[in-house]
Amino acid sequence: MKLITQASKGLLYRKKFTLIFIINLALGLGGLVTLDYFKNVFDHLVSSRAKSLLGSDLELQSRFPIADKKIEITRNFISQKNKVIKEVEYKTLFTMAKGEERTRLVSLQTIPKGFPFYGDFEFDKASDLSEKIIHAYKDVLVLLGNKGDNKKIIFGEKEFEIGSIVLRDPQQTFGMGAAAPRIFLSPEALERAELIRKGSTVRYRHAFKLERELTTDEILTLKDELNDIAIRINTPEKSSEQVGRLLRYLNDFLGLVSLSALLLALIGIYYLFRAHIYSQRKTIGIYLALGMKRKEVLNLYIIQTFLLATLGTLFGIISSLILSPSLFNILEKVLEVSLPSLFPWSSVGLGLFVGLSSVFLVAWPFLLKFYKQPPQNLFEESTEVDNDNTVSNFKNYLPLLFFVVAFIFYLSNSLLVGSIFTAALAVLLISSFVFVRILLIVLEKLSKNASLEWSMGFKYISRFKLNSFSVFVSLFFSTFLLVFIPSLNDTLQKELDVNSNSSLPSFFMFDIQDEQKVELEEFFEEKDYSLIALSPMIRGRLLRKNGEKISYDPSKKYSREEERAQRLRNRGINISFKESLSDSESIVSGKPFSKTIGEIPEVSVEVRYAERLKIKLGDIIDFDIAGIEVQGKVVNFRKVRWTSFVPNFFLVFQPGFLEDAPKTWLAAVSNIAKEEVKSKLQIDLVDLFPNVSSIDVTRVVNRIRNLMTQMAFALQAMAFLCFVVGIFVLFALCRDLSLRKLKDVALLKVVGMVSGQIRRVFVIEILALAFFSTMSASIFGILTTYIFGYVIFDYTSMPSLTMAVLVPVIILFICVIVSQFAYKKALKTSASFFLED
């Protein structure tokens, strides 16, 4: 109890230090706890709605009608250990709908009686589905330009009336302005529309309500028994996992940015704690000299550390809990979903664990060092106690290093992203270290011939290596994130800027039947518009690579990247054939197709698809196309510029081989500037080709741009948190330095330097360091943006330099202000500092 009182008194006596320490830790932890809270709420939302998202316990899904035999196999399998309570068939497909003014791609879903088995619809008023009456979201009417009470829409050449407006459907996920609004109709209405033709993108679904859900093993066995690669088995777990994958990715990346904030906060804590413990040096010596046992002194400071860590952590957690509801409100509006209210026990636990452990891992080496010192050393002016740059000191920080790396992997939720982040962090630290070393040598040389104040400022940088390195790194990270995230967003926005990018098509068409191809070409020729990359599309599935079966084992624990690769293997893929490449693609390795067809036809693979599936040049791949096994030999890898929005494929066959396979056609339509012309063209297209669906590229691109703006905003918010923490680190560092400089200031005054000169020395020190740090981070940020833009989108223009200039200028300005505050006490030091009795 005595120790606790003593420790508390020590903290109360040093109020400023205690306050800065708590705020620093709270800021570092706040972002992390908030994100984890959001992650938990989101996971809870998805898992609680897993069954209603699918609407059933089990679903067979196929692009082809599911044979009765396969349904019978499933029934028999279930009845062995389970019971089928209900089952229904339903279909989903995309089509074009026409309203009063416009046409629009919509998603149709048949709703047989009694379906969905889980969850309920909410309508504005009650009405039954019939051959002519359908249900739809209000969006449909708005987008089709229907005015007043006109609830009539046309698809598949037939007119339908919206009976009820859907307010909410159980399968609704996260809105974000869906590309194709949903329309619900009876099976009879779909039949009446006559939309289902050969090659239409219809999904046939057979849903089961069971006594209990199937286990993973049972699903595996069922898959084997069905033995049909065209049939996909959907479960509530799988459908909930697919929902919001993008949000999970975003959350994981945000987690890494928030980790950067925590890492910066830890640097701040290191300096704050160092300043604190060194200021306690004589006190520790006195305790020991007065007969206090070493363990008691150690316990006293452990208690003090615990109090600091607990206060900082709790403050961070409480701030996060207070701010979260407002943040969630914004998210609810953006995602068009109501988030469940949930007390974040696990996030609080995570915050407590991370806050307490990280502070102790930072503080422990200092405590240990003082624990081992003989009392007389603690009274002496300059002993090895002051030396932090020893190998043994580094060894003491290894547990912290392991903790950070382990936490990176936990947060990134991916071995690949975690490894990349750790490697990037290591490379950044090592290259910063090398750069700082060179910088220090240069500044040391410059200090020889510089004027007094510049010389002193440079010497403070070049001779306090560890401090200089820390200031450099914390400012570098903050600047880099603040430059990189907005610059990358800017680059991506430009890449997707429909108005400035005239090469983007106006719309993209699919479900074009073989017999419609010529007629469609003529239709566009007549209107003076050309079709871009009219390409055949054949559905297929990967079977084997070099004779080895490609299969997915759901019982195995896969990393996120492996899962993605597995999904690609199991998913049906779209294959095409053509002679030459379009403007949006280029061969990166291998050779073009031969003029003649050999024993095995040649196939070209998109380079990233090949990387994910570990396909090499020369590999023989077996496909299933409409039940027939087909082989292809990989002759080249292609790089595809997907943002061109013209038809492109992962796999392209040499011509002369797949021409007779069942196929539909895809095409893009050249840029049409006027919105009215585009609308008219789409209406004419629907009238003549009711089964052909078209996507308005401008609308899709705008939707992506909005989504990216929102993601970039979230990332920028986190980067800003890093920046605020970075400023705190800077303050902590300057304060630590200033406390160590009290003696220097007094001495400089004794030998005749005036306060203004000393102030200039410190301003030069921090400004020079901040200048090199922010400028190099800014250049690095711009280069990284350029490389990202080039690698991902082949974007070769220079990124915007606005942030690259603005951020360093603002940071330099803030640095001067922060350093003035931090050095305030030191600059006031009297020249009689040494002469006090």
Add this chain to the structure above:
Amino acid sequence: MIVDLKDVTKSYGDISILKKLNLSLDSGKSVTILGHSGSGKSTLLSILGGTLRADGGEVNVLGNDLLNSNEDSLSIMRRKKLGMIFQHFHLINHLNAYENVLLPLEIDGDIGEEQKNRAKDLLSKVGLADRLEHFPSQLSGGEKQRVAIARALVHNPDLILADEPSGSLDEETGKEVMDLVFKLVEEQGKSLILVTHNKELGKFTDRVMTLDKGVLS
């Protein structure tokens, strides 16, 4: 007269440290001020160095009225005419021996070869010619004090204020250091005010005074 203190008073709250203290010193002369701990020796030295203001009286040092001078002019006085030696050496840790000695000259203005040579000569005179590049942490206590002595003399001050220069050193080293101080002060014709509790050192100065109950006698 290089130092002229008349009726100088200084209190800390209710505690009166200096009570109408008088002290005068002619150019080139030296004085030892003796006194026990807490007698106000360091307070007196601080007032003489212009780092602490007296409450009353007249303080004339090196022709400056210290009670009516501003901070900057006190700094200029120190950089031009005053040298100080402390018990705990007080070197700047991140500057090497040569840079520590050169510092007062750098503060005073541009430095050329002449100033650099003077710093080196002085370090040579205090026996540290081979230690120019060494940092304070690489020097012994005696060596640090030698650097501090060289630093106090390098800008050719008129007055040296020394606060227990041998207080942190062992007897033998302390003696060597004091011999050096007296030798250099005499050689260069400087005035010296030495504050100490070591009566023996009084033998080497022109006068010995004792500070007791705030008064010099």
